[in-house]
Amino acid sequence: MLERRSALASATPYVSGSLSIAERPGFSLTQVAGVEEKIAAVTGPLPEKVARAQVNGALTIFRIGPAQFWIVGPEMDDTASRLQGQCAVTPLSNSRVRIALEGAPAREVLSMLIPVDVHQTVFTPGTVALTGIHHTPVTVHCTGETAFDIYVMRTFALNAWEVITDAARAFAGNP
């Protein structure tokens, strides 16, 4: 029986009273590219800008380039198969690890990681940033006032985890 194993299976957990940093598994990620109308016919409305996520029911859609989108859905999702033939469909569920950052210090920690204005008046819920952490590309999605999902490349995931938790060390429990 083949079993899935997370890229963060050997990561040291981060423990803090004020900040949660944890992997948020259980999602599907599909990259699609092609004619927007054809894609939208299956997924619902697409985000108009790179900087905003579009939530259509269980799907969250990021615009990642000209006529290119990421569709994040539940782990068992048939959107990819419904899009086959309509556009270029590339399953990427294994390629990214989703790290959730949540708590009052989350914005401060993010400011130590990405060259993006994460002020609460600017990086509001629904905002997306295609940016980089420690020289590797990441997608950061603001999911709440103090909650963020960071999609990191699988092969850099452990490194990103260590960099993120190191940035947040001041908020961690006793060393």
Next chain:
Amino acid sequence: MSFRRLAQGGRIDRRRAVSARFDGKPLTGFSGDTLASALLAGNRLLVGRSFKYHRPRGILSAGIEEPNALFTLGDGATTEPNVAATMVDLVDGLIARSQNAWPSPDFDMMAVNSLLAPMFQSGFYYKTFMGPRKGSWMFYEPFIRKAAGLGKATDRSDPDRYDMRHAFCDVLVIGSGPAGLAAALTSGRSGARVVLAEQDSEFGGSLLSASDAEHEAWRISCVEELKSLANVEAFTRTTVQGLYDGNLAVLVENRSHLRPDARKGQARMVLTQLRARTIVMATGAIERPLVFSNNDRPGVMLASALRSYANRFAVAPERRAVILCNNDTGYDAALDLAAAGVAVTVADHRPAVSAEILARAGTKGIAVFPGSGIVDVEGTKGVKAVKLGGAHAVTVECDAVGMAGGWSPVVHLSSHGGIKPRYEESIAGFVPGGFPSTHFGAGAMMGSFGLSAAIAEGANAGASAASAAGFGRTRPVYAPEHVTDRSYAILPSWTPPQEAKGKAFVDFQSDVTLKDVKNAHQEGYLSVEHLKRYTTLGMGTDQGKTSNINALALMAGYRGITIPEAGTTTFRPPYAPLAMGAIAGRTRGAHFRPLRLSPLHDWHARNGATFIEAGLWKRAWFYSWAGDRPETAYVKEMELVRKGVGLADVSTLGKIDIQGPDAAEFLNRVYVNGFAKLPVGKVRYGVMLNDDGIVLDDGTTARISETKFYMTTTTAQAGEVMSWLEYLLQCHWTDLEVEVASLTDEWAGMAVSGPKAREALALAFPDADLSNEALPYMGCRDIAFDGVTVRLLRMSFSGELAYEVHVAADYAISLWEHILKAAASTGIKPYGLEALASLRIEKGHVAGLELDHRNTLDDLGLGKMAGKEKDYVGRALRFREDCQSPERWSLVGLELMEPDKKLRGGAILFAASDEIKGHGRGYITSVTWSTELNKFIALGLYTGGLNHVGEEIIAAFPLKNEQAKLKIVSPHFIDHEGARLHA
């Protein structure tokens, strides 16, 4: 020659005593003291020795411009040299040491340098130590460096933590003096996001050193309002070190006073990359010293510093101070010192002083000598008296001298963008030469030295900056009711009334004297840039903050030109010294660079792999089952693959999804060989060129369906190939309907190689038909195993019967373990990168070491692959004359002829008759022990290449003084017919 703590006053908290150590002895003070003020309060005037002459030196200033009082803080691994005592908060446990003096500043053996001073004039070492023969400088240099210099850094790892953060704002206000406070308030009241950065430990700038209660009340109200505004962030101990394009400001906050604990994630310094829409510079001004004989004696200070120590730190000269000035601001210090009970004499270079000032001085009992200057200073380790010259040639006994030579606006940051400062005659100083539309200046940095002017300018600048950032409405900031702008009235007098007898210093930190500047002029160094390099004036940790204008003025005087004609040197970041750790931030140790791990990494780590870094990847090098030494383990692993079957992690290969109706045409253009007619279910090896005709990368591409391809690239070029494909589609072939996506992280790859590979896979996937007919050489198939798609590609890097098994990355370890378990009867074991790379050398496959962006298809023996009829990227330039030269270095196989010797990668190749010298005729790219031939073999590049097959040549490795005889052979050492591949 002594100082004392005043019984009352100051901004120190006398209820909170602080205990530190200086030069191994206790040093006490109060909270609010700096290290400098505590030393002065303890009557410690002599604190160090000068850079070159080892002259006794004391504290000159009360700010960031301090050239003399530089100490080494901390000890052991936390040692930090060259820290200005004026910028260090006195805190419990602080350890400081003086520098450049042995055994102590009081008794310094190297003070003998002062006696040899005539030898040590500027440029002496350029002339003296160049001979008597070539290379002499190398002999002298260590002695010179030991005799002269500042503090010594530790070579131990810094245990402190340094953080880096990004920030954004609408208005950045630099400096919190009256202009800065006003600017922050007006911009803050507009609703703009404001950052106020102050290098001092408190907000207020010059107001902190003043004595007016009304001004202090205004300061407090400003600070309180700023703190109440949610849209304003105000930082103390934060220096703006540089301004860069796009309004990027680099701020460094020093939190050393908090005694941060790195283990708890507390940073000693925080570097902020702040991107601001607009910037208000309210950086103030720095007072200049005056140049006269022995003006460097301990106790000779800037007048503003004497005022600051008296008013802010409650420290003053014991009995009498002499203020030497050429402008009205010197009287601020004189009046405040007098108010603190110090007898004051003023020597004023100007022949006439205003009646109003004379009247105010008179009421405080201050003696004023207009038209006078200091001729000389008596005392060595402190000031005993000064001799005045000019209109009043008298000797005045005193404890201290305050120099008020005028003010130099701090224009450094305004110059970082490349705008040269402009000389303003009316203030005898440089002001910003201009601003970009989003920069504003206010207060003393603009040459406005009055308080009400500074507040008004600051308020306007803040409002303008907010407006430029898109915020319209604000409320004005009013100055305190009784504020007036006292006069400045500077007389630009740069030299003493008569020639100095002792050394008259222009630059204290670099030990540059009046005579040095004169000598530089006489030697023909006319440009200020040359003056700087010749004399070292303006160098060092203070970068000439107190010396630049005096030096320029002197040089201009010698040349008979004006100061603007003489020009000024260039200001560059950082504005002030900062710890290297602040620049490195958290990017150190394991976080120095990103680390990339295969989806199989955890298995390797648990099962005896020794790792090696390959680019950003950490890869399994060899496994413990084969031994604990790489030089023998990889040979065992090679034998496993040649005789049985091995399993290797090839997940690091680049993997690219290529889809679309035009995908085949796209690949046909990208690769030199044909891909248009590649059948579905087949894989093809391909090579792609850059448009300059040089090989970019090789790899394979499998056709999954009519419109879908699966490309693999080398590990090293994965990112570059992906970018290259996107570039071609987006910029050159926009008509092609093709989409590309990286699958490198999505799929894991494992190579099953060896004569028993098919047997092993059949055991692992019993339901799949893996026969030669069903999956022939260079065939590919997707199978479903346990509900998971597994992609089988029959291709070989090792030269043996081999397959690559690709699977979604999350399943990689599970599938890897399944193959090992299911095929255990075949003797399958893992093999690592060293064996992987060695097997391909035996087969003659090129890899990263040969694909180094310098070689052509023909250099690598791949010229015949290229399609003759079709076009492809790089075709045109591939045939340029140089690329077709028969003398190019091209790929050869090499066999070692001397069994007792060793071959090394990088060895230089020479013909047998050549003198072993220079770059030779080529070099070895890859080397390995051949388990098949039982000897060392190699791949190399050699001029003329395979035209020399059979020749004996020499491989030289000069680093180890080794030479070995080789024979040039075909690069394909095994299985020329390819029988094993097709087995």
